[in-house]
Amino acid sequence: MMRKAINEAIGEHMRGNAETVLLGQDIGPYGGTFGVYGSLFEEFGPERVRDGPLCESSTVGFAIGLAMMGIRSIVELEFVDFAPLALDQIVNQAAKMHYFCGGQITLPMIVRTPIVSRIGMGPQHSQSLEAWFMHIPGLRVVIPSNAYDAKGLMNTALREPNPVIFLENAKLYSTQTEVPEEHYEIPFGKARTLREGSDATVVAISGTVPEALLAAQELWQDGVSVEVIDPRTLSPFDTEGIAASLRKTNRMLITHDAYQTCGVAAEISQRMMETAFDYLDAPIMRVTGLDVPVPSGPLHTAVVPDRARITAALRALLH
Amino acid sequence: MMRKAINEAIGEHMRGNAETVLLGQDIGPYGGTFGVYGSLFEEFGPERVRDGPLCESSTVGFAIGLAMMGIRSIVELEFVDFAPLALDQIVNQAAKMHYFCGGQITLPMIVRTPIVSRIGMGPQHSQSLEAWFMHIPGLRVVIPSNAYDAKGLMNTALREPNPVIFLENAKLYSTQTEVPEEHYEIPFGKARTLREGSDATVVAISGTVPEALLAAQELWQDGVSVEVIDPRTLSPFDTEGIAASLRKTNRMLITHDAYQTCGVAAEISQRMMETAFDYLDAPIMRVTGLDVPVPSGPLHTAVVPDRARITAALRALLH
Amino acid sequence: MILTEQSVGTQLSLSLYQRMLVIRRFEESALDLFSKGLITGSTHPCIGQEAISVGACSALKSTDLVLATYRGHGVALAKGVDAKIAMAELLTRETGCCKGRGGSMHLCDIACGLLGTNGIVAAHIPIAGGVALAAQLRRSGQVTACFFGDGAACEGEFFETMNMAALWKLPLVLICENNGWAISVPVSKSQSTPDIADRAKGFGMPGVTVDGNDVLAVREAVLSAAAAARQGEGPTLIECKTVRWERHSAFSSGKPVDPEAAQRWRKADPIPRFAQSLLDAGLSRAALDEAEREATEEVRQAVEFAVNSPLPDAASVHEGVFAPPDQPLGISGLKKRPGNGLAESF
Amino acid sequence: MILTEQSVGTQLSLSLYQRMLVIRRFEESALDLFSKGLITGSTHPCIGQEAISVGACSALKSTDLVLATYRGHGVALAKGVDAKIAMAELLTRETGCCKGRGGSMHLCDIACGLLGTNGIVAAHIPIAGGVALAAQLRRSGQVTACFFGDGAACEGEFFETMNMAALWKLPLVLICENNGWAISVPVSKSQSTPDIADRAKGFGMPGVTVDGNDVLAVREAVLSAAAAARQGEGPTLIECKTVRWERHSAFSSGKPVDPEAAQRWRKADPIPRFAQSLLDAGLSRAALDEAEREATEEVRQAVEFAVNSPLPDAASVHEGVFAPPDQPLGISGLKKRPGNGLAESF
Numbered sequence A, B: 001m002m003r004k005a006i007n008e009a010i011g012e013h014m015r016g017n018a019e020t021v022l023l024g025q026d027i028g029p030y031g032g033t034f035g036v037y038g039s040l041f042e043e044f045g046p047e048r049v050r051d052g053p054l055c056e057s058s059t060v061g062f063a064i065g066l067a068m069m070g071i072r073s074i075v076e077l078e079f080v081d082f083a084p085l086a087l088d089q090i091v092n093q094a095a096k097m098h099y100f101c102g103g104q105i106t107l108p109m110i111v112r113t114p115i116v117s118r119i120g121m122g123p124q125h126s127q128s129l130e131a132w133f134m135h136i137p138g139l140r141v142v143i144p145s146n147a148y149d150a151k152g153l154m155n156t157a158l159r160e161p162n163p164v165i166f167l168e169n170a171k172l173y174s175t176q177t178e179v180p181e182e183h184y185e186i187p188f189g190k191a192r193t194l195r196e197g198s199d200a201t202v203v204a205i206s207g208t209v210p211e212a213l214l215a216a217q218e219l220w221q222d223g224v225s226v227e228v229i230d231p232r233t234l235s236p237f238d239t240e241g242i243a244a245s246l247r248k249t250n251r252m253l254i255t256h257d258a259y260q261t262c263g264v265a266a267e268i269s270q271r272m273m274e275t276a277f278d279y280l281d282a283p284i285m286r287v288t289g290l291d292v293p294v295p296s297g298p299l300h301t302a303v304v305p306d307r308a309r310i311t312a313a314l315r316a317l318l319h
Numbered sequence C, D: 001m002i003l004t005e006q007s008v009g010t011q012l013s014l015s016l017y018q019r020m021l022v023i024r025r026f027e028e029s030a031l032d033l034f035s036k037g038l039i040t041g042s043t044h045p046c047i048g049q050e051a052i053s054v055g056a057c058s059a060l061k062s063t064d065l066v067l068a069t070y071r072g073h074g075v076a077l078a079k080g081v082d083a084k085i086a087m088a089e090l091l092t093r094e095t096g097c098c099k100g101r102g103g104s105m106h107l108c109d110i111a112c113g114l115l116g117t118n119g120i121v122a123a124h125i126p127i128a129g130g131v132a133l134a135a136q137l138r139r140s141g142q143v144t145a146c147f148f149g150d151g152a153a154c155e156g157e158f159f160e161t162m163n164m165a166a167l168w169k170l171p172l173v174l175i176c177e178n179n180g181w182a183i184s185v186p187v188s189k190s191q192s193t194p195d196i197a198d199r200a201k202g203f204g205m206p207g208v209t210v211d212g213n214d215v216l217a218v219r220e221a222v223l224s225a226a227a228a229a230r231q232g233e234g235p236t237l238i239e240c241k242t243v244r245w246e247r248h249s250a251f252s253s254g255k256p257v258d259p260e261a262a263q264r265w266r267k268a269d270p271i272p273r274f275a276q277s278l279l280d281a282g283l284s285r286a287a288l289d290e291a292e293r294e295a296t297e298e299v300r301q302a303v304e305f306a307v308n309s310p311l312p313d314a315a316s317v318h319e320g321v322f323a324p325p326d327q328p329l330g331i332s333g334l335k336k337r338p339g340n341g342l343a344e345s346f
């Protein structure tokens, strides 16, 4: 389970690094908004697992102050939808400080936050804002789609001297993938091919990965071979790895839960145009969240990409 | 002058609409951070031109409350770099409220803010964050490049029942273009061709427009005919108008001051791929702000696109 | 709580009592419908806190304006929103007050002066400030009441708004429902002093603490704050101390609360407490039973209405992102329905 | 101000006086260099406010930590940053304390415990809270002092931080330099009470107001706040009332301030005032003149150093966006230079 995988990485790190602290709200006895922290509070106590007042901006500000002093902290923002409240600290302080201090300061800190795009909690609790973070130089942006990657990427994040935004799709928390007990790290900037194929490439991010795999499976039954690749980190981004897949399949579809306009798909597509234009047999397609505030209730399923939309788009792409 | 053009539109509107108020800091006797308000304070007094405490988030919150009651307000955020502080109000409230209230409420409000990418005020005072706003459904995003457009677009913004983000590049405030005294409106979603050409299209946004025009002029002397087109509004966006130009020239370069990754250029390029792929004789190029925190001082000129970079890229594009 | 004829009449008492029961039944039904999968996402009951919304809204006029949080069903019903359209909204039905787009966290009914319940903690506080500013600019005499929790009282916008409201003497009543918890964080871990009302004093505006489970005490406090606001004396912060229901919401993904603590609200339950004081003051058990019956029936009908209402058509998901150019500004020009709130009836 | 041998010695007095003059000359030079086009963007002099940074930093230890705003050149120099590398930074030279990337608004010199001056109003306040929390967690005995303006005292993060700092009893001293203005907005239009120190009381933490143009009064206040912080008693807010120099910054695009008001700071100027009290206490004019000469010379050399330093190479603009993987965390592991601050010398 992705929830458990992230918990394990953080727990192991905290056992070996007596200074690391967790900041946020509901991270103590409650175990985190979506339960990622399990019993870390019981293990490490209130000084290191610090439930605090509800103030996202200052919570991230505090994390920056700790990081300046060499104390790594992990901030949980309860939903990525609340990240705008803390964005000044993330963007104007954390992302730039190493640069504008001429390298005197590093900021070892992680902001973890769930993307809750697939639960139907309404317009203020369903956004997927990774494109905003990817836009800002100075941030590492990590967005795993399964438990194995989540643990390896979190382990890497926990060694970074730079601020990391770690985006976890809540829908994936309880998905089952095998996760080794032992320590392993997954380097940032290396995409992962989740399914090999030759007729088209689907670049899928976060919550859309399971849907893309289902779509690939469905098309396989029709004799179509679809490669599914997950960038895993958006910053750094594995432009070369994705382009290699495109050079093989000559067709690409990009899918994510976030709003379409100015989403990550556009950036990936443009990078493909810049690196592998001559290999494109058809325009790169996007299947993304619709450009509407995500409504509450069942209607939200009309907004986020599902297997059916991806399959239909792939058929069109291959046509 | 763009400064004067915006001032005229707002002044005229306030004369005819006794309820409209201006909110912000330094908008009173000072006349606005970059002097856009001139003597509006003297004309309309402190009740309507309301200098207030320094708190961007609540200032925008207040504007939303006023808008709910049918009172249009214009908030000046002193630099777009400070918009992150108010982003929760803009994105989670203003952009979505009409939708999630089932249409019961409209929000006539404008957030005006300068982009200060070309003055060298350092990493926290030089960003160009239009891509963030364009990403969010429910916002009108206006980004004029000259005085004439600024006045016409502001007049349109002042009739909108929806929230408008109005982005003004500070470098353009004192550029001279002819502006009629009388009232005129420029519809949102219509790009403007600033220079006709047949060999390549440059889509230029905000501060890059003068540079693009200079580059086109330079290439003209070499016998190359470059079309320069300014989208003027990012949301709605004139995909069709831009595509029409591409279909004519078959080559496109997009330029903006903002960070490259996940910037507006990627979105425009992807839209071209989706609408006019077969017309592309070469990959669409981008000449944008570099993906670095903008340093203070003269070094910032290495970050934002200038005529030389655009010209060089165009030569490569046409090669 | 001592009930005297001076402070409050029989008719009002029964109305307050019945409205508290409507809210209680409404929330119980919502929990039931959630457990049946008819409400998506979550729903945040205000069970145990009914005295605040009812006491406060009874002290307002129908033209006054209110804003609240996701835990604002009580405020909606007390301000007069029809239980039918509120319940239909919880079930995200096309007939809901927000056409089913908002759901449980986003009730809005401008006809009753409910300018929205909100899912972002504290974000509606400056918005309420703006609403109050509009009333001040228009000299309309309207008061704006903004309800929020103890957790919200840690967010910067709360303080920013107090500063502006005190500075500009806005007709704003800030009502903090201090129920002891922000999800799992107790006030002892979130507030630097025992009384949130202290914060107001630092801004030079009045801050009072009242027993939030005493419907008449809340009413009195809001009556005087609203009167001050209408007289141009500016804002008041009223901290209503109360006790939260079992847990934060119907859907809670964190560890379960200790079962004994979860039932603590029952000891302070404002409804039996008010019932007793009504009986003590001479009202008949039969009158109370009748109020309860009516409340139960009102909510039963609301549930029936909601359950039988259609969900929005998936094709309509694109509609309403932008208002059409000719739509009137704000809430102006939109027709008022008669509300059934407590306001002004007294 | 009455100078007694008990309160302060001759040596300290002269140091304080000289440091105030270094700051004054530094700022005057910055204005001059700005007008010559050698400083890009803007520069925000703390002329007239020198008593605050000097008084405060003289009350800290060299291992204590400070954060300030764009108007923080005085804090930098008082905490011991070499005027040369500070001035070189203003001129965005490669030899500047931030290698010329930060400029006038971003001085940082970890060797002296200056953890940055900041361009976003109030954003450094919670950061200072985090720095103080680090000291508390490590039981290092360090105090963190955070300087900010009256405008900053309207931003939510100021209040959020007071709440957390008071709750957690952090070793934090919040120093509000109330110079009467946020660019063009007077405190009467931004603050709901005359004293910003009131805000602290609402959070249950001490808030004191001092004459910010009395260097010894500031020193006393910070000495006692720092002592309390070190003893685990938590944070203090110190409001230093002062008078701003002519205008907000060297570059002001708004309408000019009325010329008479612009000169008001001269009447309250802390430097001649302190000089007079030193003379009254028996120091010689010659000693003061000597201090002034040394200050002037220190700044002259700084300007010379800065002007003759190279600008960064344009090709290096890409460097330093991310720290390399093996760089030590935070400021740890980085070598200390001896500072020439006031701290601990006394």
Ligand SMILES: Cc1ncc(C[n+]2csc(CCOP(=O)(O)OP(=O)(O)O)c2C)c(N)n1
Pocket: A025, A054, A056, A078, A082, A085, C069, C071, C119, C120, C121, C122, C148, C149, C150, C151, C152, C153, C177, C179, C181, C182, C183, C244, C248
């Ligand atoms: C800005 C923001 N941060 C976090 C949340 C998640 N959240 C929802 S309710 C809640 C607790 C709020 O507590 P309080 O203000 O006391 O209100 P209560 O739920 O007790 O009524 C939190 C943290 C949110 N919705 N918005």
Ligand SMILES: Cc1ncc(C[n+]2csc(CCOP(=O)(O)OP(=O)(O)O)c2C)c(N)n1
Pocket: B025, B054, B056, B078, B082, B085, D069, D071, D119, D120, D121, D122, D148, D149, D150, D151, D152, D153, D179, D181, D182, D183, D244, D248
């Ligand atoms: C968040 C933010 N808002 C606005 C600004 C623009 N600005 C720079 S300085 C300033 C005035 C701040 O006043 P104050 O806090 O009193 O400090 P002073 O300049 O008087 O030292 C403003 C509004 C900014 N830099 N950051």
Ligand SMILES: [Mg+2]
Pocket: C149, C150, C151, C177, C178, C179, C180, C181, C182, C183
């Ligand atoms: Mg609460």
Ligand SMILES: [Mg+2]
Pocket: D149, D150, D151, D177, D178, D179, D180, D181, D182, D183
């Ligand atoms: Mg000031």
